[in-house]
Amino acid sequence: MRIFKNRVHAGQVLSEKLSEYGENKDVIILALPRGGVPVAFEVSRKIGVEMDLLLVRKLGVPGNEELAMGAIASGNIRVLNEDIIKSLHIPDKKIDQVTDSEKRELDRRNNIYRANRPIPDLRNRTVILIDDGLATGATMRAAAEAVRTKGPSQIIVAVPTCSPDAYNSLEDVADEIICAISPEPFFGVGRWYEDFRQVSDEEVCDIMDKVFSSSVNN
Numbered sequence: 582m583r584i585f586k587n588r589v590h591a592g593q594v595l596s597e598k599l600s601e602y603g604e605n606k607d608v609i610i611l612a613l614p615r616g617g618v619p620v621a622f623e624v625s626r627k628i629g630v631e632m633d634l635l636l637v638r639k640l641g642v643p644g645n646e647e648l649a650m651g652a653i654a655s656g657n658i659r660v661l662n663e664d665i666i667k668s669l670h671i672p673d674k675k676i677d678q679v680t681d682s683e684k685r686e687l688d689r690r691n692n693i694y695r696a697n698r699p700i701p702d703l704r705n706r707t708v709i710l711i712d713d714g715l716a717t718g719a720t721m722r723a724a725a726e727a728v729r730t731k732g733p734s735q736i737i738v739a740v741p742t743c744s745p746d747a748y749n750s751l752e753d754v755a756d757e758i759i760c761a762i763s764p765e766p767f768f769g770v771g772r773w774y775e776d777f778r779q780v781s782d783e784e785v786c787d788i789m790d791k792v793f794s795s796s797v798n799n
Contacts, residue, residue, distance in 0.1 A: 584742070584762055587776040588616065588713050591741035591761070592623025598759050599709065599739055603628035607734070608707045611635035613724055614694060615780040616713035620741060622788045624711060632792050633701055635710065636690055637724045638683040643675050650676065652723030653683055655691060656700040660726040694785050698793065703731040710738050710755075714770030718747030725754040742773045 585591040602608045610632040612621030618634070625632035640651040642665065650671060651661035659680060666676065691697055708728050715721055725736050735756040743760045744767035751758055762773065771777035 583775045584773045585775065587774065588619040588780070589623050591713065591774070592620040593627065594761050595620065595711070595739055595741050595759070596624045596627035598761060599624060599628055599737075602630060602707065602709065602737070605630060605707070607705070608709065609633060609701060609703065610709045610711055611724075611728070613637060613710065613712040613720065614690065615782070615785050617711045618785045618788050619780060620713050621711040622792065624709075624739070625792070630709075631701070634694055634789065635700075635724055635728065636687050636694070637720055637727065638687045639720065639723065640676070640679050640683055642669060642671065643679065649719060649723070650679075652720075652727060653680060653687060654724060654727035655687070655695075656727075656731065658727040658730055660723060660730070693782055694789055696793075703728060703733045705732065705734050707735050707737065708733045710736065712740050714773070715740050715743035715747035715751075715760075716767070716770055718743070718750040721747070722751055722754055725751065729754070742770060743767075 608630045610621050610625050610630055612618045612634050614634055614636060621632055636655045638653050639649045642648040642650045650665045653659045710724050712721060721738055728736055737757045738751055738755040739759040741761045743763050745763055745765055748758055748760060748763055
């Protein structure tokens, strides 16, 4: 059974779960590109709060890139997994090399999606992190850890669907986790969407042009 028609519909459903945060200037939504952007845009539009992006890049262990030794995010944020680094004896030089490589890709995407606009000040604000769904929760965890370094008052993870394992894995890094559905068995994020086509760079840019033009007009 498919629950969501598409990401716009998922955002509409999720917005109902986030109504208590509506029309509050201390609240900001940060979307994780690319799939989280249309979801977040619909939530932002429905509940009337500011929206921006949080670009996150995993720092993979050299030779085993699927294993994360940390992550970098928009706003010159770097979070390292010291346990993995120490256990694998990864030297600082290797960490810096991987960081530089991933930063180039993050900067490229930042230039495309945000035209290098600075990320808003997150201090003492409620930050709502939105993606289109969570299978493992690894990227969202990195995002939450990155945002925490910027001094928000609280971090809310909000997604249309997530696996029970992903939900449990985020409980220690988020102040609240809001998930419209958390089915078991999970089968993957796309299982719960009728239309789960990949979101293109062009779609992200079109949405963010609307977001940024709206903020200028306001």
